[in-house]
Amino acid sequence: MSNQRIETKCVQGSYTPGNGEPRQIPIIQSTTFKYATSEDMGKLFDLEAEGYFYSRLQNPTCDMVARKICELEGGTAAMLTSSGQAANFFAVFNIANEGDHVVAESSIYGGTFNLFAVTMKKMGIDFTFVSPDCSDEELEAAFKPNTKAVFGETIANPALRVLDIERFANAAHRHGVPLIVDNTFATPVNCRPFEWGADIVTHSTTKYMDGHGSAVGGCIVDSGKFDWMAHADKFPGLTTPDESYHGITYAERFGQAGAYITKATAQLMRDFGCTPSPQSAYLLNLGLESLHVRMARHCENAMAVAKFLESSDKISWVFYPDLEGNVDNGLCKKYLPNGSCGVVSFGVKGGRKAAENFMKHLKLCAIETHVADARTCCLHPASATHRQMNDEELKAAGVSPDLVRLSCGIESAEDLIDDIRQALESV
Numbered sequence: 001m002s003n004q005r006i007e008t009k010c011v012q013g014s015y016t017p018g019n020g021e022p023r024q025i026p027i028i029q030s031t032t033f034k035y036a037t038s039e040d041m042g043k044l045f046d047l048e049a050e051g052y053f054y055s056r057l058q059n060p061t062c063d064m065v066a067r068k069i070c071e072l073e074g075g076t077a078a079m080l081t082s083s084g085q086a087a088n089f090f091a092v093f094n095i096a097n098e099g100d101h102v103v104a105e106s107s108i109y110g111g112t113f114n115l116f117a118v119t120m121k122k123m124g125i126d127f128t129f130v131s132p133d134c135s136d137e138e139l140e141a142a143f144k145p146n147t148k149a150v151f152g153e154t155i156a157n158p159a160l161r162v163l164d165i166e167r168f169a170n171a172a173h174r175h176g177v178p179l180i181v182d183n184t185f186a187t188p189v190n191c192r193p194f195e196w197g198a199d200i201v202t203h204s205t206t207k208y209m210d211g212h213g214s215a216v217g218g219c220i221v222d223s224g225k226f227d228w229m230a231h232a233d234k235f236p237g238l239t240t241p242d243e244s245y246h247g248i249t250y251a252e253r254f255g256q257a258g259a260y261i262t263k264a265t266a267q268l269m270r271d272f273g274c275t276p277s278p279q280s281a282y283l284l285n286l287g288l289e290s291l292h293v294r295m296a297r298h299c300e301n302a303m304a305v306a307k308f309l310e311s312s313d314k315i316s317w318v319f320y321p322d323l324e325g326n327v328d329n330g331l332c333k334k335y336l337p338n339g340s341c342g343v344v345s346f347g348v349k350g351g352r353k354a355a356e357n358f359m360k361h362l363k364l365c366a367i368e369t370h371v372a373d374a375r376t377c378c379l380h381p382a383s384a385t386h387r388q389m390n391d392e393e394l395k396a397a398g399v400s401p402d403l404v405r406l407s408c409g410i411e412s413a414e415d416l417i418d419d420i421r422q423a424l425e426s427v
């Protein structure tokens with residue numbers, strides 16, 4: 001499988017049926033699994049044997065889909081979670097505890113910002129947010145002796161800033177900590193962060209991976225490249241015995257390739273239970289089968305819409321990393337040579353009110369708290385996803401009050417442009 005191209009992995013990755021077996025992945029809709037002896041089951045509880053015993057921890061359907069995403073990203077281990085929020089929470093909490101610190105890029109998704117700056121802060125984990133435009137000195141100054149990870153999004157939602165993955169990875173590694181990259185908007189079709197030095201990748205699979213607005217979900221993938229033992233003092237959870245698992249030391253028992261995901265499954269999934277349903281994993285897999293075809297079309301449509309918006313005298317600014325002249329166009333060419341994503345942001349002349357008025361007149365493009373769907377949708381973040389933020393935080397996240405986020409679907413680009421044109425004329 002590993003030699004195949006990503007298009008083939010999207011369609012056929014992780015599941016190869018035997019003679020007479022189902023062509024599509026089976027939905028193992030079972031909470032529990034049967035064993036002949038208590039001894040057999042005991043070995044599973046002690047992590048001495050591989051197998052399933054309770055679907056809160058692991059389920060065969062979910063694991064098949066996690067393995068496909070793992071193959072797409074080029075990782076060594078992966079797990080599905082019930083949402084993207086759960087994926088980012090687990091990804092950080094698996095290595096950062098009370099009293100620890102994390103460096104995060106400031107333009108990240110509003111939900112993740114809230115998780116970090118408010119909820120995880122209450123748990124005693126401290127975050128320093130750095131601007132995507134920070135100098136090397138500012139980035140360096142963000143690290144503390146108790147820093148345990150660096151976090152950023154390949155393409156920030158909705159600010160659309162492109163993360164300089166190599167630069168952030170190098171900074172993280174100089175301080176002996178991993179770089180976690182949320183690759184939701186790019187998907188592994190357009191960017192594989194591990195190839196640029198990232199150590200852990202997360203996803204809200206709710207977006208392009210599912211792609212049809214049918215199932216909320218998340219995923220965490222480990223590159224297997226971060227040497228926990230070389231920084232054993234920083235990561236005691238991986239490098240010292242876990243008393244809740246008979247003194248297993250994850251990094252010793254499961255090695256660099258498996259320690260991180262095994263710990264996240266054995267401890268965090270066991271204790272928090274943010275597990276996806278096998279039905280949802282099945283729907284996610286249907287989306288993955290066409291991900292490579294859809295991503296190309298999303299990007300093509302977004303480029304056509306962005307160029308139309310640029311040419312309109314009713315629009316004050318257009319932000320799409322693929323446009324020549326965009327602040328991140330250089331990073332986009334480097335990390336996203338086949339296109340970034342289907343999301344374009346822009347400002348309607350007349351500010352906040354004009355933006356709301358414009359959206360009211362759209363017929364084909366629907367107002368939704370969603371992006372990255374086969375159907376085009378749009379949102380005014382300042383009055384929806386980012387409404388918890390004050391003006392200063394909005395500015396740091398790159399979200400202005402007049403910003404409209406348009407997520408171009410895979411319909412006809414001409415129809416999308418016609419709809420936008422008539423709405424602009426009505427403003």
Ligand SMILES: *Cc1c(COP(=O)(O)O)cnc(C)c1O
Binds near residue numbers: 184
């Ligand atoms: C949507 C989103 C999330 C949260 O994912 P849910 O599946 O909605 O929980 C996290 N990160 C990014 C970049 C997102 O777009």
